[in-house]
Amino acid sequence: MNPTEAPDRCRIVLIAPPREEPKRILSAFEGGDVASLILPQWEADDDEFQSYAEAIIPGAQAAGLAVMIAGDPRIAARCRADGIHFEGSKQALAEIVEKHQAKLMVGTGGATTRDDALELGEVQPDYMFFGKFGYDNKPEPHPRNLKLGEWWGEMVRIPCIVMAGSDLAGLAAVAETGVDFVALSAAVFGDGIDPAQAVARANELLDQAPRFDEG
Template sequence: MSEEETPNRCRIVLIAPPAGAGDAARIEAALSGGDIASLILPDYGADEAAFQDYAERLTPLAQARGIAVIIAGEPRTAARVQADGIHVEGSKSELADAVRKYQDRMVVGCGGAKTRDDALELGETQPDYIFFGRFGYDNKPEPHPRNLTLGGWWSQMISVPCIVLAGTDIRSVQAVAETGAEFVALGAAVFADGADPARMVTGANMLLDLHAPAFEDR
C-alpha cells in the first residue's frame, strides 16, 4: 500500500501486462501516475524461470513506491522475489492450502469465482481478498456485467475485500466504484498500445476522487 495519504474510497489495483519489450518502463510510468494500492503480476502461462525473471525486474519498482506486489503464479516465485503476496486461481482446497501455508507472512488472495456459490465457497477459507474478473479478459470498454453484479453483492454482504476488473475505457472505474468494491483492477485501459500509462492512472484517480463513494469506517 502507498505510504502517502490513503484515499478513503475505491483504489486502483494494477494488473501488469505480459512480459515484452519495454515492460519495465511501462510499469514504472504507470506507477508514477498516482495512488495505486497494489500491483498484480500474472504469469500468463510463462514458464517458471521466465516468469521469475519478469517478477524480479518489476517487483522492486513497485515496492520502492510502497506498493504491494502480488504474484499470480507459482508461490515459490513470490518467495524468491520477496513479493508481498500471492494470488490463487484454483479450487477451494488449493486456496485453503495456500492460506494455511502462507497467510502468516504474506497476502493470499483468490480469483476464479463465476457465481455467488463459487465466491462463498472460496470465501470460507478467509482469503485476504477475492477478485472478480479474469486476467487478460478486459477487452471491452465497460466491465463485465457479471463482475459488477458479484462485486456489488459481495461488498454488501461479506467483510473480505473485493477487487473488480474494469474495462478498457478508463471511465469504467466509476461503475466499479459504485458497486462498493474496495478495489478496481486496471490492465488494458492502462497498458493498451498507444496509451500513456501515467496519464491513464492519473485520470482514473481523478475519476475516483470525483465519483467513488467514501467508505464508512471499516
C-alpha cells in the same frame, strides 16, 4: 494492499499484461495512487517469470505498492513479493493459505457465482477478485462482475477487487458498487496509452466517486 495514507474510496489495482516492459509498468506509478500490482505468469516459464518479477518488484514496493504474484508461490517467496494470487479449488486455496498466509498475503478469484465466491471466502483469503485476467477487452466492465462485487461488499468483510474494462470511463460503474478496489490493465497498458497519464486520469475519476463513508 498498501494502507499508507489510503484515500477513503475505491483504489486502483494494476494487472500487468503479457510481455509488458518492466520500465513501462514502473512508469505507471508516477501517475498517482495505486494500491497494488498483480503480476500474472501468463505463458512464461518459471525462470523467465522470476527474472521478470525481480525487475519490477523492488521499484513497485519502493513506490508503496503491494505486489502479488499470480504464479508459483515459490517464486513469490524468492522474489520477496508481498503476496500470492491463486485461483483454483477451495481445497487447494486452503492449502496455500495454511502454508503461506503467515508471511504472504493470499488473494483469490475465479468465482462466477455467489455460491462459488462464498465457498472460497470460507478459507479467509486476503481479498476476492471478480473478473478474469486478460478479459478486459471491452470498454465496460462485465455486468456480472459488477453485481458480484456489489453483493460481496454488502455481505462479506473480505476486501473485493472488480475488473474494469478497457476504457477508463467505466471506472464510475465499478466505484459506484462500493467495492474496495478496481483492477485496470488494458485501460492503462494498452497500445498508444501513456501509463502514468492513464493512472492519473483514473485517480481523478475515482476522486469524483462516492467515498466509503457516504454509503
